[in-house]
Amino acid sequence: MKQLLSKKNLFLLAVIAVIYAVLFALDAQGFFSRQAKALLVPIGINIILAVSLSLIVGFLGELSLGHAGFMSVGAYTGCMLTVNLDLPMYIELPLAMLMGGIVAAIFGVIIGIPALRLRGDYLAIVTLAFGEIIRSIFNNLSVVGGSGGLNGIPKYSNYTIVYIMLVITIIVITNLVNSRHGRAICSIRDNKIAAESMGIPVVYYKLLAFVVAAFFAGIAGVLYGHNLGILKPSTFDFNKSIEILVMVVMGGMGSIPGSVIAALLITVLPEILRGLQDYRMLIYAVVLIVMMLLNNNAKFNSFKQRVFSKKAKKQGADLAKEGE
Amino acid sequence: MSLLEVKNLGIHFGGLRAVDGFNVSIEQGSLYGLIGPNGAGKTTVFNLLTGVYQPTAGTFFLDGENLTGHSTMEISHRGIARTFQNIRLFTKMSVLDNVKVGLHRHVKYSLASGIFRLPSYFRDEQELNERARKLLEVFDLYGEKDFLASNLPYGKQRKLEIARALATSPKLLLLDEPAAGMNPNETAELMETIRFVRDEFNMTILLIEHDMKLVSGICEEITVLNFGQMLAQGKPSDVLNDPKVVVAYLGE
Amino acid sequence: MEFLAQLVNGLSLGSIYALIALGYTMVYGICKMLNFAHGDVIMVGAYTLSIAMSTLHFPPYLAIPVSMLVCAVLGVTIERIAYKPLRQASPLAVLITAIGVSYFLQSLALLIFGSTQRKVESAINVGLIHIGDFAISGNAVVTLLLTIVLMVGLTWFINHTMTGKAMLAVSEDKGAAQLMGVNVNKTIAVTFLSGSALAAVAGVLYIASYGYVGPYTGSMPGIKAFVAAVLGGIGSVPGAMLGGILLGIIESLSKAYISTQLADAIVFGVLIVVLLVKPTGLLGKKVTEKV
Incomplete structure (x- = not known):
């Protein structure tokens, strides 16, 4: 029971309830x-x-x-x-x-x-x-x-x-x-x-x-x-x-x-x-293709990583330290 | 009686006799080496002993139990664990989780307990973490427990594979070229670790290796394989000086 | 007699599937990807044929090559833009991209031609052929003969020309082929080019039997041909032929003797059963992972 009521779980529960209440309101x-x-x-x-x-x-x-x-x-x-x-x-x-x-x-x-x-x-x-x-x-x-x-x-x-x-x-x-x-x-x-x-x-x-x-x-x-x-x-x-x-x-x-x-x-x-109207499906198709191409583009990925992933950076730093 | 008893084991793929008439008996607690030139059939022996291939001839016993014809999973349950020549980690899982997969059968909580987070889930997960920590510490990997397995440097991946295999609590551990790609320092360190594992866990180890220094340094007995046939068997010092073995490796 | 007529129908439908299946199989063999947009190339071919014949008043012997050319160019363009950057990507990313291309072609056709199906004058018009008191559709016979000719031609091309051998080499091992001096990019382009040209022929033949084309015309034959390719063992050229013909015959006979509505279900059911017995299709190579 103690583990179930951990801070993280209580927070999640609150988020779930808030989303529901906000949408409902x-x-x-x-x-x-x-x-x-x-x-x-x-x-x-x-x-x-x-x-x-x-x-x-x-x-x-x-x-x-x-x-x-x-x-x-x-x-x-x-x-x-x-x-x-x-x-x-x-x-x-x-x-x-x-x-x-x-x-x-x-x-x-x-x-x-x-x-x-x-x-x-x-x-x-x-x-x-x-x-x-x-x-x-x-x-x-x-x-x-x-x-x-x-x-x-x-x-x-x-x-x-x-x-x-x-x-x-x-x-x-x-x-x-x-x-x-x-x-x-x-x-x-x-x-x-x-x-x-x-x-x-x-x-x-x-x-x-x-x-x-x-x-x-x-x-x-x-x-x-x-x-x-x-x-x-x-x-x-x-x-x-x-x-x-x-x-x-x-x-x-x-x-x-x-x-x-x-x-x-x-x-x-x-x-x-x-x-x-009719352009909807076309746009959907283009979005689909572009998303896949971008996701697998090395340049775009390294850009994404620089912007978002602090965790990955930290891991990299740790590894580098290890190597020294 | 010895722990592993292999009698006349063989397999052929079509006309090719990859392994033929393989015999070996390994005592509990010993370190045994399997050597031979490339393509001699060493890894095939491992594949036979772990049920990846089914033998076309012969039998093998672990602790007196006939395991011939069993599936890979059953053989693992009976107590043979292995590492792979071309590392096969669970690459997209963390280092810790890799070991916890190895512990899968030893700390069991039910599906319902996992889904509904019953008390046994928390208790058992804690035990899993604890057991995994001990294993990782043996291999000096605990600091990297949250890394993805694929992000580890090569030498550490090999070590993680051994840790994962040990997690299944095997009676017999098969190591397929554990020192491949390591520099002399790392190899020396690995030799120590392998010895330590044997002593600490009272493990029986059969290993394939090309590094003769490692083999003669730690193995008590070895078998030489060439073209699927056994060439020599015995103490490293005797076997490595056997003219037949020298010829197989160096030519006439 | 009825049975024989159905068999001929099945053979002709099956040869259309076989032609499309070839495109799937060749591309799969070389790039290990499921080119879901391949079915829609047929639709483009059919529209091209329709424009060439009714708007531009080309004679069939000119309209068919034009349609093949358009599809070939389209196939190569798709590969360059959408698939080439994904050579190293996960198969799933490539699959989704291919589906994106398929949606793109369909919606483009919808925008240009509208959703109503368009009647197309057939490029092939052969009347009934009488053998004794027995009459069979001339178009079916032409379809079958044309397919056989194309198949024999393709097999010869793959086994006896340098480009064909390059295709075999690339499908075996891309890296090794490159080291042996094979131009991998060019070889893949040729594969898409020939596959798409064959799809155009399939489109022409399909139109000859059905007479209409719409934005989604390629979708169902595409899926069926894909099934045919897998049934025969994807990556195998004779397999595509065998799978296509079998599928066509099963479909025709089910429609005639069991149920029109359930014919598709039967076709898919046969596929599942065959794969359960032979997991890599009828003529597919068994792949074992090296441990």
Whole structure:
């Protein structure tokens, strides 16, 4: 208990509460335009998606192009539940999220199994194929509305619920990453053969990463469905998976705060550029390319390091001292 | 009975007999050297003993237990740890975390405990830090515990690999060219460290090395390998003067 | 008879996939990167063909080379601007960049041509071919023949010319090839050039069967061809051919006999099964990491 109430944790708790209260107060004062208000929930959902995918891509080091597939499985499971059940919201929604998460997690195992045999680009294409298969199945499943979509989903998602879920997601994944289990996952990323010879059960930890990531993607899907009130298979296409991947990569691999910020920016950016209409996508594409080129430009990186990274400088100085 | 007992171990890749009829028995607490010219099959022996390759012939026993055919992970659990010729650290993790991965199986708290930060998490993490500190101090690495492994200078990376291997509490430690790329001073220091590890942890060590000074300085017994075959076996002074061995290294 | 007709359809669709897959495979073999923008090069090729034929009134024998030229230049330009600075970068950064280029081409086409699909006069018009009482589509036959010719030509080019051998050398080991005096930059440029020119031909053939082009025309065939390349073993030229043809046949037969809507799911399912059995594709080389 003492450790849980450390200064750092109390400070984090305060930050979480303050962000929530400030946004809530601003909203109550009518500060947000209707558009901005409508963005709060999608931002939260995208943060959950990005943080969960970063577990696979950033920490396990495997490329997944099928995250939207997990999201859709969760979304359809949860929404079918609330559409067909007739319970009060405060029972129905948590149940839907739990079920959506669990079913998505089961799919996480299914797609995690090829991950045990395949590496890198081959796994990427399998996850892509998995996403497309799920989508075409939903497209042809009349029980869930087929390509016309699933209608009449109660619009339960609101700012508070999404905020709570996103805080839970961040805490769980951050804690996982900073535990012995997280270290095992990272060791597989850095060197699989060394991890095996350290006795790390690689199979278990690969599956674990996929399962946890899929679970939260499923929850994000449930929230998504209950935000729009309708689910269409076409939402969960390859481009959605890519969008989530872009958030993770732009946020800096293996950085959870980075994923959060990138998810925020990438959700807001298109809305800011709304006035530019057709140019929106073009600008997005250019930003994407330029960001990647800059990130891998030696000159730009050394510039960035000079400006930002005092820590790196200190490490360098220590090393230099060592050498003397 | 000896700690490691290897009988007739062999592997062929297609027609190539990389290792053939390899026999060795290593006593508990000894320092054993495996030498031979480049391409003789030394690292392949290590790969066989750690399950990276599965042998096509022969068996090997650790502490009386047959480990032939086991996976790399299982062999690690049974007590063989190794370092790699081309260093394989967890490069994007800190020095401390590298060792803590090695301790993975020895301080176990559950997944739930990690995620929900139950008391056992804090208790066990503290123990992990403490055990990792002791190991790092042996190799004079504790000052750099928060550095990324990839930021360490080369010689220290080799040492960190040994520390990480020791963290798994092995019965047998395999060192693959621990002195490669080190200058004479560093090599001399490493010799001391290896001896210290043997005495302190009562460790049994099998090492591959090209530096003959190191081998003859610390190994009690050696085996020479050439073209996958055993050429000689015995005390360093005898083996290194064996005409067959001289021919293998220097030619006729 | 119905089955035979479907088989011919599959072969012709498969050869289009194979042509596109070649671009993926050649680029992957040499740069170890997944060029996601490759599918959109087909779209550019199709638009070029459409402008050349209906606006500029070029005859097909002129319009097709023009389209190939435009795509070849485009491919090399993309490589120079977007991929070359990332040679040392992580594969993921390159992948995202390639996706960025893909979005860029799509949205540029959207701005210039609008979102409505444009009808394109086919450059290839061969009527039905009758063999006894059996009629098969002439375009399908032309597509198949053209693909075979191009494949044989490409294989000869890779195995018997200096540039081709340079490509093999670079794909084996970039550093060693450079030390042996191979001009790596030039070789990579040639790879993109030939891959993109083949994609243009694929675009022409695709248009010959479907008749329309829109900003997203290249997307799905691109992904399918990518799947074909992986199915055959990415990095292998015969693999791309085999993968493409197989994929085309599976797709056509599923559409005819199982379900039109589920055809894509079946295609992707086959891929997953094949990779589970052979993790590097049908003709892919098994890579083992040296310990």
